[in-house]
Amino acid sequence: MTSARPQRVCVLGATGSVGVNTLDVISRHPDRFEVAALSGHRNIERLAQQVRDFQPARVVVADNDARQQLLARIGSGSTEVLVGEAALADIAATDDVDVVMAAIVGSAGLTSALAAARAGKRLLLANKESLVVAGDLLMRAVAESGAELLPIDSEHNAIFQCLPSDHRRQGVASVLLTASGGPFLNTPAEQLATVTPAQAVAHPNWSMGAKISVDSASLMNKGLELIEACWLFGLTPDDVEVVIHPESIIHSMVRYIDGSVIAQLGTPDMRTPIAFGLGYPDRIASGSAPLAFDPSLSLNFDQPDRDRFPCLRLAEQAIAAGGTLPAVLNAANEVSVAAFLDGRLSFTDLARINEAVMGRIGSTAVESVEQLLAIDQQARHAAEAVIEARRV
Structure with a gap:
C-alpha cells in the first residue's frame, strides 16, 4: 500500500x-x-x-x-x-x-x-x-x-495469511482456530465458581483489556471469534475447528484437502497483525520480538472442554441459528462480564446468564442496524433482569 x-x-x-x-x-x-x-x-x-x-x-x-x-x-x-x-x-x-x-x-x-x-x-x-x-x-x-x-484479531489475521493468495476457499477443508485456553485451562471444574475477577483478567500470554480477558478465560472470546471467522471467510460452524494451544505461538491454521496444514507462527504480540494490516501487501517492521526456535519452544494441543466452558457451545449455537441470536448473545455477555467484574456474579454464572437471555429473546431475521441496536438494548435489559432475579 x-x-x-x-x-x-x-x-x-x-x-x-x-x-x-x-x-x-x-x-x-x-x-x-x-x-x-x-x-x-x-x-x-x-x-x-x-x-x-x-x-x-x-x-x-x-x-x-x-x-x-x-x-x-x-x-x-x-x-x-x-x-x-x-x-x-x-x-x-x-x-x-x-x-x-x-x-x-x-x-x-x-x-x-x-x-x-x-x-x-x-x-x-x-x-x-x-x-x-x-x-x-x-x-x-x-x-x-x-x-x-x-x-x-491475531487468529483471523493468521487465517487470512494462510489462505490462498486470492483468499478464496479453493482446496480449503477447514480452518483451525487456536485458543490458549486462558488462565483456567487446567482449573478443576469445581473451583471455577470461586475464581476472582483478578484471576480471570490475568491472561497467561496476552496483555489485553479486562473484558476481552474475561472472555478469553470463559472461552467466549473463542466463540465470538468462531462467529467472526464464519462471516470473514464464508464458512459454516462445521468448517471451523477450535484447538487449544496454550503457548499462543501458532495463531491459527488452514487445513487443505490434500492433507496440508499451513500455520502462521509468531510471538504473542498484537503489533504483528497490526503491522500486517497497516502495511499490506507489504511487510513492515512491527517491533515485536522474533520467534526463537530453541529447546525452550514447546507446541502443545488439546480439544476444548465445552462442559467446563459452555460459552463456546453457546456461540456455536448462536451462529448455527443465525439471524439476530449472535447479537443477543453478545449483548448478554457484555452485561454479564461487567457484572462479574463488579462482583455481582460468579464466573460460572456467565454462561447461565447468556443462555437464559438467548432463550428469552430468541432469534429473528436481520433487517437493519436500527433493529440490531434495538435488540441489543432488549438483550441488555433482559440480562440485567436475570442477574437481579438471581440476587434476590
Missing part, C-alpha cells in the same frame, strides 16, 4: 490495548503513516498524551465532560475535539482518512465500523463485535463500497 504521501490513519479506541499498539507501529514508520484522527473513552490522560505526540486533526471523546477534561490538558491547539457516536462515524468516513483501525471494544464500535465500510476505507477490524452483531450488514457494506477489510 505504498503511495507518494503518508497514509492517513484514524484509530478508533486509541487508548485501549490495540489502539496503543497501533500507534506504536505507526510511530516506527513516520514516512508511511500519519495520524488523522483518534477516539478515546475515559482514559483522558493517555488520550491527551497521544494528541500531543501525534497531533491529529480531530479527536472524539464520550461526552462534554470528557471534552472539557481533554481541552484542559491539550490547550487550544489545532486538534478539534468532538463528542459522541455520530462524531465517531464522521471521523471514520471522512475523506481525510484512508485507513480506519476499528478497536473500540464491544457493540459500541459497530456504527463507526459500518461507517468506515460504507465509505470504502481500508478497515482494520479489531472490533469483533461488529461482525458478531451485524456480520451480514458489514460484509454487504464492504462488498458494495469496495472497502478493503483486513482482520486484526
Whole structure:
C-alpha cells in the first residue's frame, strides 16, 4: 500500500490495548503513516498524551465532560475535539482518512465500523463485535463500497495469511482456530465458581483489556471469534475447528484437502497483525520480538472442554441459528462480564446468564442496524433482569 504521501490513519479506541499498539507501529514508520484522527473513552490522560505526540486533526471523546477534561490538558491547539457516536462515524468516513483501525471494544464500535465500510476505507477490524452483531450488514457494506477489510484479531489475521493468495476457499477443508485456553485451562471444574475477577483478567500470554480477558478465560472470546471467522471467510460452524494451544505461538491454521496444514507462527504480540494490516501487501517492521526456535519452544494441543466452558457451545449455537441470536448473545455477555467484574456474579454464572437471555429473546431475521441496536438494548435489559432475579 505504498503511495507518494503518508497514509492517513484514524484509530478508533486509541487508548485501549490495540489502539496503543497501533500507534506504536505507526510511530516506527513516520514516512508511511500519519495520524488523522483518534477516539478515546475515559482514559483522558493517555488520550491527551497521544494528541500531543501525534497531533491529529480531530479527536472524539464520550461526552462534554470528557471534552472539557481533554481541552484542559491539550490547550487550544489545532486538534478539534468532538463528542459522541455520530462524531465517531464522521471521523471514520471522512475523506481525510484512508485507513480506519476499528478497536473500540464491544457493540459500541459497530456504527463507526459500518461507517468506515460504507465509505470504502481500508478497515482494520479489531472490533469483533461488529461482525458478531451485524456480520451480514458489514460484509454487504464492504462488498458494495469496495472497502478493503483486513482482520486484526491475531487468529483471523493468521487465517487470512494462510489462505490462498486470492483468499478464496479453493482446496480449503477447514480452518483451525487456536485458543490458549486462558488462565483456567487446567482449573478443576469445581473451583471455577470461586475464581476472582483478578484471576480471570490475568491472561497467561496476552496483555489485553479486562473484558476481552474475561472472555478469553470463559472461552467466549473463542466463540465470538468462531462467529467472526464464519462471516470473514464464508464458512459454516462445521468448517471451523477450535484447538487449544496454550503457548499462543501458532495463531491459527488452514487445513487443505490434500492433507496440508499451513500455520502462521509468531510471538504473542498484537503489533504483528497490526503491522500486517497497516502495511499490506507489504511487510513492515512491527517491533515485536522474533520467534526463537530453541529447546525452550514447546507446541502443545488439546480439544476444548465445552462442559467446563459452555460459552463456546453457546456461540456455536448462536451462529448455527443465525439471524439476530449472535447479537443477543453478545449483548448478554457484555452485561454479564461487567457484572462479574463488579462482583455481582460468579464466573460460572456467565454462561447461565447468556443462555437464559438467548432463550428469552430468541432469534429473528436481520433487517437493519436500527433493529440490531434495538435488540441489543432488549438483550441488555433482559440480562440485567436475570442477574437481579438471581440476587434476590
